[in-house]
Amino acid sequence: xxxxxxxxxxxxxxxxxxxxxxxxxxxxxxxxxxxxxxxxxxxxxxxxxxxxxxxxxxxxxxxxxxxxxxxxxxxxxxxxxxxxxxxxxxxxxxxxxxxxxxxxxxxxxxxxxxxxxxxxxxxxxxxxxxxxxxxxxxxxxxxxxxxxxxxxxxxxxxxxxxxxxxxxxxxxxxxxxxxxxxxxxxxxxxxxxxxxxxxxxxxxxxxxxxxxxxxxxxxxxxxxxxxxxxxxxxxxxxxxxxxxxxxxxxxxxxxxxxxxxxxxxxxxxxxxxxxxxxxxxxxxxxxxxxxxxxxxxxxxxxxxxxxxxxxxxxxxxxxxxxxxxxxxxxxxxxxxxxxxxxxxxxxxxxxxxxxxxxxxxxxxxxxxxxxxxxxxxxxxxxxxxxxxxxxxxxxxxxxxxxxxxxxxxxxxxxxxxxxxxxxxxxxxxxxxxxxxxxxxxxxxxxxxxxxxxxxxxxxxxxxxxxxxxxxxxxxxxxxxxx
Numbered sequence: 001x002x003x004x005x006x007x008x009x010x011x012x013x014x015x016x017x018x019x020x021x022x023x024x025x026x027x028x029x030x031x032x033x034x035x036x037x038x039x040x041x042x043x044x045x046x047x048x049x050x051x052x053x054x055x056x057x058x059x060x061x062x063x064x065x066x067x068x069x070x071x072x073x074x075x076x077x078x079x080x081x082x083x084x085x086x087x088x089x090x091x092x093x094x095x096x097x098x099x100x101x102x103x104x105x106x107x108x109x110x111x112x113x114x115x116x117x118x119x120x121x122x123x124x125x126x127x128x129x130x131x132x133x134x135x136x137x138x139x140x141x142x143x144x145x146x147x148x149x150x151x152x153x154x155x156x157x158x159x160x161x162x163x164x165x166x167x168x169x170x171x172x173x174x175x176x177x178x179x180x181x182x183x184x185x186x187x188x189x190x191x192x193x194x195x196x197x198x199x200x201x202x203x204x205x206x207x208x209x210x211x212x213x214x215x216x217x218x219x220x221x222x223x224x225x226x227x228x229x230x231x232x233x234x235x236x237x238x239x240x241x242x243x244x245x246x247x248x249x250x251x252x253x254x255x256x257x258x259x260x261x262x263x264x265x266x267x268x269x270x271x272x273x274x275x276x277x278x279x280x281x282x283x284x285x286x287x288x289x290x291x292x293x294x295x296x297x298x299x300x301x302x303x304x305x306x307x308x309x310x311x312x313x314x315x316x317x318x319x320x321x322x323x324x325x326x327x328x329x330x331x332x333x334x335x336x337x338x339x340x341x342x343x344x345x346x347x348x349x350x351x352x353x354x355x356x357x358x359x360x361x362x363x364x365x366x367x368x369x370x371x372x373x374x375x376x377x378x379x380x381x382x383x384x385x386x387x388x389x390x391x392x393x394x395x396x397x398x399x400x401x402x403x404x405x406x407x408x409x410x411x412x413x414x415x416x417x418x419x420x421x422x423x424x425x426x427x428x429x430x431x432x433x434x435x436x437x438x439x440x441x442x443x444x445x446x447x448x449x450x451x452x453x454x455x456x457x458x459x460x461x462x463x464x465x466x467x468x469x470x471x472x473x474x475x476x477x478x479x480x481x482x
Contacts, residue, residue: 052086052218053080054215054216054218055077055079055080055221056090057072057077057087057088058090058092058211059091061104061107062095062099062103063098064103064269064270065106065110065111065269066270067267068223069270070110070114070270070287072250075221075291075292075315076219079221082310085218086120087119089111089118089121090133090211091104091131091132091133094134094201094202094203096134096201113270113280114270115284120215128215133207136210139210143240151163153196156194158198159196159197159198161195162195162205162236162239164190165184165235166185166186169182170234173247174247174249175246175247176251176312176316177249180227182231205229212237219248220246223249223250223252224249224251226249230247248315250315251291252319253322254320255322258321267324276375276377277350277378277379278331281302281303282330282331284303285299285306286330288310289326294314295314300333331374332373332374332375335373335375335376336370336371338370340370343370348363350377351366351379354381354384356383356384359387361386361466364462364466365387366379368383368458368459368466369383369458372457385454390453392455396449399449400446404480404482405480406438406442408477409432410443414473414476415469417469420468420469421465422464425460425461426460447476448460450479450480
């Protein structure tokens with residue numbers, strides 16, 4: 001049975017209506033398909049069956065990969081994988097002043113770590129390349145000339161503007177947000193859009209649309225902050241004689257206080273998650289829940305389960321709230337699900353980097369806390385006592401003075417035990433407590449503090465086994481003398 005989280009969130013889903021796929025996708029479809037709602041799930045009903053879906057993630061390498069960008073990539077990847085389509089990575093590196101090689105590498109590294117493999121793009125190739133916008137100027141020039149020839153652009157102080165069609169409002173159906181209408185008829189409120197700068201470089205709106213056409217995008221899945229850009233892009237698609245792709249705008253990600261999540265907020269940088277000991281599958285799972293939910297209370301999914309259950313219809317219209325506490329809980333469920341040997345292998349580097357010795361008992365010590373940690377980075381501090389006993393003052397303060405004499409007697413008892421087996425020793429402690437007219441907890445807790453310096457941690461049976469007779473007795477006796 002899948003674990004249920006202690007986190008509850010109200011979820012609202014926008015009502016969707018059937019709509020046709022874009023004519024721009026005609027090369028990929030035998031006949032005109034329809035989106036239909038089927039038993040509460042968005043299903044593609046195709047006449048005949050659709051041959052291919054194409055989605056993309058198009059980040060700008062101007063900074064680290066933000067958690068919002070990672071979610072955008074994930075939703076596009078999930079939809080493409082669900083539909084048996086193609087997921088494309090393209091780098092929108094037209095901002096020469098802010099682009100960096102480090103940021104570009106961070107995009108590749110982050111996506112690879114998260115498990116979002118792309119089918120076309122940098123390092124993969126494809127028929128629609130190049131996949132860096134900085135290498136596509138010849139393509140943009142050709143499309144710009146089409147607009148010039150059609151009289152849809154004009155020069156303005158060295159720059160070039162696209163002439164909007166102001167004959168009617170722009171209306172489109174969004175798979176998440178529903179029907180949207182934006183009125184561009186008043187030029188005083190919506191001036192014509194600049195698409196080329198005075199220095200000859202092209203602006204985001206123009207290259208974005210050109211690339212979506214050239215790369216044969218059937219679906220554009222992106223953040224809700226792009227909704228106001230969509231009518232501009234639709235007008236460009238139509239100016240080129242191309243029906244726009246299907247749009248789906250995801251809800252914004254907010255902090256717990258309702259403020260928009262920024263790059264400075266906790267949890268914003270995807271690159272920090274590996275360093276903090278999160279698992280890729282745990283982070284992917286959590287990101288999927290930022291705006292999407294299944295039809296039941298299930299919250300823990302493998303990547304394959306996410307692919308199978310994901311639908312754009314189940315993406316919420318309302319904003320998602322980022323909760324690092326829930327992220328840690330989700331990650332913990334994936335840690336618990338690891339095979340013990342995999343958990344040990346993943347946690348070992350964190351322990352060595354934290355200065356723990358490469359001891360014969362290190363792997364066994366790591367294994368004792370698999371169910372006790374939410375991230376791999378927590379493991380070293382949870383097991384440090386095996387190698388270097390320190391005392392938590394709060395834990396020590398909870399040990400009653402009368403327990404010290406009891407511990408002295410316990411040390412004598414343990415020293416005489418003929419066999420040293422951790423599980424059997426728990427029975428010895430139970431018998432010892434009964435003999436002394438004490439509850440089990442009155443013996444177990446001070447023994448734990450004496451052995452580990454902590455008020456919680458691994459099972460005492462494991463602690464006894466790994467420390468051995470000599471060290472266990474020594475620690476208990478030393479604590480009793482304090």
